[in-house]
Structures are given as C-alpha cells and as structure tokens.
Amino acid sequence: MSYRSCRESEIRSALQSGLVASAVPWPRAFRAVSDLHRTSTKRDRLEFSYEPLAHHTRLLARCLPLESPSEEDLVDHLPHSQVAVIGAGPYGVTIAAHLQLAGIDFRIFGRPMHRWQCQMPRGMVLKSEGCGSSLSDPTGGHTLARYCAEKQLPYGAWGVPVPIDVFTQYALSFQRDLVPNVEDLMVTAIGASNDGFELRLANGTIARVGKVVVATGLEYATHIPSEIAGLPSGLLSHSSDHHDLSVFKGKDVTVIGGGQSALETAALLSEGGASVRLLVRKPSLSWGQRPGAFRRTAYQRLRYPVSGLGRGLATWAYCNVPTLFRHLPQQVRIEKVKTALGPAGAWWLKDRVVGRLQILSDTVVLRADQRSSRAVLQAIGPDGRPFDLTTDHVIAATGYRFSLQRLPFLSGGLRPRLRTEHEFPALSSNFESSVPGLYFTGVASAGCFGPAMRFLVGTGITGRRVAGHIAATTRQGRSRAILHFANALKCGES
Ligand SMILES: Cc1cc2nc3c(=O)[nH]c(=O)nc-3n(C[C@H](O)[C@H](O)[C@H](O)COP(=O)(O)OP(=O)(O)OC[C@H]3O[C@@H](n4cnc5c(N)ncnc54)[C@H](O)[C@@H]3O)c2cc1C
Secondary structure, three states: OOHHOOOHHHHHHHHHHHOOOOOOHHHHHHHHHHHHHHOOHHHHHHOOOOOOHHHHHHHHHHOOOOOOOHHHHOOOOOOOOEEEEOOHHHHHHHHHHHHHHHHOOOEOOOOOOHOOOOOOOOOOOOOOOOOHHHOOOOOOOOOHOOOHHHOOOOOOOOOOOOEEEHHHOOOOOOHHHHHOOEOOEEEEEEEEEEEEEEEEEOOOOOOEEEEEEEOOOOOEEEOOOOOOOOOOOOOOEEEHHOOOOOHHHHOEEEEEOOOOHHHHHHEEEEEEOOEEEEEOOOOOOOOOOOOOOOOOOHHHHOOOOOEOOOOOOOHHHHHHHHHHOOOOOHHHHHHHHHOOOOOEEOOOHHHOOOOOEEEOOOEEEEEEEEOOOEEEEEEEEEOOOOOEEEEHHHHHOEOOOOOOHHOOEOOOOOOHHHOOOOOOOOOOOOOOOOOEEEOOOOOHHHHOOHHHHHHHHHHHHHHHHHHHHHHOOOHHHHHHHHHHHHHHHHHOOO
C-alpha cells in the first residue's frame, strides 16, 4: 500500500490500529495528509482538523509502509522563493534584513550567529572598535550603540572594547527583530535548476529558489600548516574548535601564531590556569594603538585617518570605499587580501600577554610527532639551531584561507561555470558571480572588494548592493519599486 492508494478510511484504520511500520519521509507524509485534507468532504475535514495537521502527519509517518522517496517527493512544499541566503551569521542576517526591506521574498538557512556562539572563545573581546562592530540595518535603527544604550552597557565609538557576549546578544536581537524567519538547517548541496537553483537541506528536503546568496563565512576555511597537520586530533586543534578554553586548566599548551586569535587564545588559556607557550614566526609581535591616545595634528588626521578597523589611509579606504578595490590589478588585490590588516594584537590585549606568558618569537616549527600521549614539536629558533619542545596540546591559531574549491555544497555542475581569481570567485560590482543569480559575500568576496569583507564593517556595502541588485532584477522587486515610486508621487500630490 503506497500512500497514493491510501483512502481516508485506510489511513484512519492504520492510525487507529496503531500499526507502526518504518518511517515514511516527512514531505511525502505531509503531502498525503494535505491531499486528504483537500479531497475529503467538509464534515470529514472538520473531524480531521480536530488536532493540528502536524500531529496527524507525525502519526501517519509512523503508520504508512516505507517506500523509497522519489526526488519529487523530497521537494518541500513551501512556495518557490525568490532568494535563499545560506548562512545566518552577520553577513547572511544583514543581507536578509536588506532583502526584507526591499520586499523580496526570501528564505535564510543556518543557525543564527553559530560561529560567535560556539566557535570563538568565551571571554573574547572584539578587535574592531565599537563604531566598526554594528550590523548594517537598512533602516539605520539597530546599531550596537543603540543596543548598548537600551541595555545600559558601556559603549564608545572608539576606545571601549566590545565583549563577545555583548556583540552576540546584540546580533541575535538584530536577527530576532529584523529576520525572525531563519530556518535552523544546513544546506548540503546547491545545484542549478531550470528556473534557478535547487538546494538540498540537511533534513533531506529540496528547496527551489530563483537566486542564492552564499554567506557561509569562515566555515570551510580553517588553515593548519602541513608541518603539524599530521598530529592526532587529541593533541592538535584549530583555535576555532574552542569555545570553552577552561578544559585546558593545568595542561601545558602550545599556541602557534602571532595574530589576534593566537594572542587572545594564549591570554585566555593562561588566565584560565593553563601553562602556555606562544610560538611566533615573526621576530616580534605587532600591536595596535589605542585610538585617541594622542592628540593629533590636522595633517596627521588626514594622513592617518581612523576607521573601525584601525589607523591609516589604506585601512580607511578598505572600510569606506571597498568598491574602488575592484579596480586594482588582480595580482595587487590578491596580495593585499593576504597581507593587509595582517597579524597584530589589539591595543587592549598587550598587558595581558607581554610578561605574562612564554613567547618564543622568530621560531618556526619544522615537524610534529606524537610521543606517548604528548606532542613533540621540532622547531628552529632565532639562533638557527633546531630544538624539541614537548607539550600536552597544540592549538593552531594559524588563521583561515578561503578557497572556492573547499565549499563542499557547490554541485559539480556549477563549479566549472564559476570564474575564479586565485581561489576567490570573480564577482560583479553587485557581488554576483559568473553564474547569474549566484552571489558570494563575506570572506568569499574579499578577492574583489578587499580585506574589509573579512570583518563586520563590510556588511553595509554588501547588504545594500546584493539586495539592490536582486530587487532590480526580479519582478517582485521591480513592482515593489514602482509601488514605492507611485506612493511617493501620491504623497507629493497631497
Ligand atoms: C576569533 C575571531 C575573532 C573575530 N573578531 C572580529 C572582530 O572583532 N571584528 C570583526 O569585524 N570581525 C571579527 N572576526 C571576523 C568575523 O568572523 C567576521 O566579521 C564575521 O563573523 C563574518 O560574518 P559572516 O556572516 O561572513 O561569517 P560567519 O560569522 O562565519 O557566519 C557564517 C555562518 O554560516 C553558517 N553556515 C556555514 N555553512 C553553512 C551551510 N552549508 N548551510 C547553512 N549555514 C551555513 C555558519 O554556521 C555560520 O554561522 C573575527 C573572527 C574570528 C575567527
């Protein structure tokens, strides 16, 4: 008996007899019940509606015999949406907020602010200044400054460090207020379809959409140097593997790296009771300067303007005019993305690191092995002599390297159609890739729009450009624009 041949009476008796067969895929069961709903008489429908439809579906899913589902059965029966946003981190949520305001119908997938809640260390403080740590709200209302004022939390555009808990709660409240329809589901595959794209979701269903915005951030970009990558997972982890560093209390931990992540991870470990050693390739550490620490002349202010990510003309340009970056030669762009805003500690972190933990600078790791239950790193120090270093655990705070090849969800059909520039997708001025309707944002767009796309400051330009382009190229967006225009005219007349 397949569900197609099920009559209402059969379903009822199956439900009543409590027959439990293997589970039937959810969408198929759902369709069976909704078909029944549609075709039964009004009286039957009334009886059938005594309990919520979902409850009947659950029972039905348990009672009907199993048949392997066809592709068509897996397509979820929500209406075909104009746009799917993949990822509900700062970029995904911001873009969704802009789409919402433009009146574009969209779906957004992912766990809201997952990286900030689970893949960054508890107790962390943002490196970006207050003025560079807001998400872009198209209406301008939901800023970090306003959130802090409402919650009576300390805030300053400059010089007041933002704790991760404050940022995460702010970002979640932004999401709840402006984008409450996030679907907590991972997208496992994206393929092209006749009129857009098909997304395979982690619950086994398929969603069909017209356009796709990829906002998956650093998810598939963690980098561990090959010299240490062979260590077993019990002895080696990436800094993004940890939210709770207190598990290392009493252990000897070696942190590799000289950037903000490495320095802050080392400080938090040391403050949490671990014995920490920091291994840095560079001869010395670099530190940012506290904004406003010195009075500056007009020339200095012009020559070294400050922005949400620090001081300097180039940094200011990355943050404020990222669209100009696209016009640089490809080689220069790729070089800048790799080196600009490079490893340096925030001004407020220095006192928690220098003199507080062992720092081995000018030191390079050559190889790593396991000896009994510990890791042995063979390194070469400033004097050029190799030495061995034994430790309980190695944390590679060695950053991220984006590569389109590493995004596991792009189908084989899409990949050859995507034009690339050194591992980054080549994008139009509206973040659209060479596959029409497929957009890449955040770190994936840094090759075209510069290093600011790795940070929160890039959400504004991205949200405006992506939503603006989608609105201009979809019927729904155009009608909405005409409506706006007509309303504006009407208001002008009255
Ligand atoms: C330790 C650390 C500290 C940082 N500090 C700062 C700072 O102070 N200031 C700053 O501006 N930036 C900082 N950054 C950079 C920061 O990551 C970005 O600014 C910001 O998180 C980028 O947002 P995003 O949405 O592009 O990516 P993410 O925050 O990484 O969000 C992407 C989301 O997509 C989801 N996702 C991935 N794949 C899928 C899929 N297949 N289906 C559905 N969902 C998916 C992920 O779960 C994730 O939640 C820091 C980064 C790190 C690692």
